[in-house]
Amino acid sequence: xxxxxxxxxxxxxxxxxxxxxxAVALCVFIVVVVMxxxxxxxxxxxxxxxxxxxxxxxxxxxxxxxCYYEDFLSELQKHKFVQAASPVVKGFGLLTxxxxxxxxxxxxxxxxxxxxxxxxxxxxTLYYHKDKPSDVFSPTYNPALAGCVVGIDxxxxxxxxxxxxxxxxxxxxxxxxxxxxxxxARGALAKAxxxxxxxxxxxxxxxxxxxLVKVDARTIYLEFKLARELLGMAGATPRASxxxxxxxxxxxxxxxxxxxKKMWNDFAETYADxxxxxxxxxxxxxxxxxxxxxxxxxxxxxxxxxILLFAMLGIIxxxxxxxxxxxxxxxxxxxxxxxxxxxxxxxxxxxxxVVFAALVGTVGALxxxxxxxxxxxxxxDMEDWLFERFGWQLWDRTVYAIGDIPNDIEWQVLAxxxxxxVLAALAGAFFPGLRGSSKQPVxxxxxxxx
Amino acid sequence: MSEILRASGLYKSYKMGQSKIEVLRGLNLSVQxxxxxxxxxxxxxxxxxxxxxxxALDEPDAGSVEFEGKRxxxxxxxxxxxxxxxxxxxxxxxxxxxxxxxxxxxxxLPAMAQSGxxxxxxxxxxxxxxxxxxxxxxxxxxxITHKPYQLSGGERQRVAIARALMNKPRLLLADxxxxxxxxxxxxxxxxxxxxxxxxxxTIVMVTHDExxxxxxxxxxRLADGKxx
Numbered sequence: 187x188x189x190x191x192x193x194x195x196x197x198x199x200x201x202x203x204x205x206x207x208x209a210v211a212l213c214v215f216i217v218v219v220v221m222x223x224x225x226x227x228x229x230x231x232x233x234x235x236x237x238x239x240x241x242x243x244x245x246x247x248x249x250x251x252x253c254y255y256e257d258f259l260s261e262l263q264k265h266k267f268v269q270a271a272s273p274v275v276k277g278f279g280l281l282t283x284x285x286x287x288x289x290x291x292x293x294x295x296x297x298x299x300x301x302x303x304x305x306x307x308x309x310x311t312l313y314y315h316k317d318k319p320s321d322v323f324s325p326t327y328n329p330a331l332a333g334c335v336v337g338i339d340x341x342x343x344x345x346x347x348x349x350x351x352x353x354x355x356x357x358x359x360x361x362x363x364x365x366x367x368x369x370x371a372r373g374a375l376a377k378a379x380x381x382x383x384x385x386x387x388x389x390x391x392x393x394x395x396x397x398l399v400k401v402d403a404r405t406i407y408l409e410f411k412l413a414r415e416l417l418g419m420a421g422a423t424p425r426a427s428x429x430x431x432x433x434x435x436x437x438x439x440x441x442x443x444x445x446x447k448k449m450w451n452d453f454a455e456t457y458a459d460x461x462x463x464x465x466x467x468x469x470x471x472x473x474x475x476x477x478x479x480x481x482x483x484x485x486x487x488x489x490x491x492x493i494l495l496f497a498m499l500g501i502i503x504x505x506x507x508x509x510x511x512x513x514x515x516x517x518x519x520x521x522x523x524x525x526x527x528x529x530x531x532x533x534x535x536x537x538x539x540v541v542f543a544a545l546v547g548t549v550g551a552l553x554x555x556x557x558x559x560x561x562x563x564x565x566x567d568m569e570d571w572l573f574e575r576f577g578w579q580l581w582d583r584t585v586y587a588i589g590d591i592p593n594d595i596e597w598q599v600l601a602x603x604x605x606x607x608v609l610a611a612l613a614g615a616f617f618p619g620l621r622g623s624s625k626q627p628v629x630x631x632x633x634x635x636x
Numbered sequence: 637m638s639e640i641l642r643a644s645g646l647y648k649s650y651k652m653g654q655s656k657i658e659v660l661r662g663l664n665l666s667v668q669x670x671x672x673x674x675x676x677x678x679x680x681x682x683x684x685x686x687x688x689x690x691x692a693l694d695e696p697d698a699g700s701v702e703f704e705g706k707r708x709x710x711x712x713x714x715x716x717x718x719x720x721x722x723x724x725x726x727x728x729x730x731x732x733x734x735x736x737x738x739x740x741x742x743x744x745l746p747a748m749a750q751s752g753x754x755x756x757x758x759x760x761x762x763x764x765x766x767x768x769x770x771x772x773x774x775x776x777x778x779x780i781t782h783k784p785y786q787l788s789g790g791e792r793q794r795v796a797i798a799r800a801l802m803n804k805p806r807l808l809l810a811d812x813x814x815x816x817x818x819x820x821x822x823x824x825x826x827x828x829x830x831x832x833x834x835x836x837x838t839i840v841m842v843t844h845d846e847x848x849x850x851x852x853x854x855x856x857r858l859a860d861g862k863x864x
Contacts, residue, residue, distance in 0.1 A: 187748045187751075187753060187756045187760075188737075188745060188748045188749065190753075191736075191737070191741065192734070192736060192737070195736035195737070196736060199736060520732065521734055523732070524732045524733075524734060524745075525745075525749070526693075526720070527691075527693060527720060527726050527728075527732070528720065528721060528726075528745055528746040528749050528799070529717045529718060529719075529720040529721025529722070529746065529749050529750065530717070530721075530749045531713065531714065531717045532713070534749075626693075626694065627693045628688045628693045628694040631693070631728060631732060
């Protein structure tokens, strides 16, 4: 019983143990807050990428695209594990607003709105046509005009300092000129002479807010057939850049992608003797994670670096606990001698200090975790308050595509952090405890008389 | 009277810097059950060292100690802990009470040390009763919830005696029990020891005070690491 009474009394009586618990609490608080925000950002970023492209992408990076995609689409639609599949054409062009004399380079994505919204969550990124994406290329102010959807950050002034976007009740009638350089299936310029380019005037119909900075700042969405013509992919053997696929519920990503890969290999083999079969060699089948790896990997790397940094913070915690316990146990060597003189074993003395460390670790970890949860629950309110009062923001919303600061606590992560903090406390106390428990009673109880 | 304790050919030395100090040099001692023995000697004569060896708080370099016919050096760590817990009770010059525990808890400490949580829950009531009765015998019944720092020196030493007697040990070892007390208080402590001995308790007491030593039934003088 003394193994519980004594640690509790040591904890309540000695201020230095409060400092040790405070050190644990502070470390846990920081780790909980930063890991929650960072995990939230990474997880949110991954979700946005997933929403943007669907589950699986059969496509090519070549600007030429690939042929026979319609046949492969028909093949895909025969399988129940494929819930939706939609072709996409991609290319680059210049966007200019007539009268301004300015133009910018943009990525052009041609989509079939209904199919693409089934394969991806594109509909959710729209503002005016969220509920009826089939009409997204028909401007509400004149449905007869050729509409376009632009990345939300291409519309200047639509975002305020707090990061909120503002829209009128109807889209503004903005005329935009798209200029493209169509390519043949062999990769040569499709047009000769002075008229090298295809151009088309389109009208702002809606904007898309994917939350992906590069996409929202440099992408214009056009109707599939229009984009295909502008990019030179129409004709007797039409081409597409990719097919975006959504798997039926319950299909595991890896298994689904594996099946599509096999299907594609069989398809490419069947079409090997066709005229444009060489274009099929450029096509890859990737999961959304692999397809967007270039964007996601740097963030994951940052997350890994943060975890390493916090592992170092954990080592510092262990060291603080080590120092505190070293001091406490040095100060309590008389107690060790007394306990041993009444028959307490070395292991029991060690257990006493382990219980003491567990108490310090648990109290510190729970306090830090509790404070972290409260702080996270109020983090956005606090940021809003700071912005309103002092104009201060954690991230400049005019620059970063971040809405609210992520504050959803992952309880499993929280449990791991608390567990790790208690273990760190135990690790920090173990060696001083071992050293203390090894002392002979006579070493500490003898009063210099021989 | 049976022999409770026998020390044979005890040697003990300590290193002090470069030099080696020989404290005990082939000491022999026999203690009969129920006796009150005082060990006297000058400071540094090895009397406290002898007491620690007799109580298994320290080990001799050579020689052996037998308690009721069993050699202590042959006991494993667990049995030695049991020996310290049940067979001997220590009273130290500086009381050595745990500051974080109150008087009653300090007295119950040896009983707590011998049981786990479940065992302690079973025997707590009995241990509490016994501890209270010891404190009552020693005139401390009104001090059971006090912390050691709230007690006088004499009271602290009486608490230390109660703790030493908690597990009804066969042998009580007292190391300068009055060394830190004024003569009147020290006299009170010696009276308690005499009473305990009167009730059959075997006591070995270390003291440098000749007057105190003569309160015991037998006085052993230590000089140059040997009994003289």
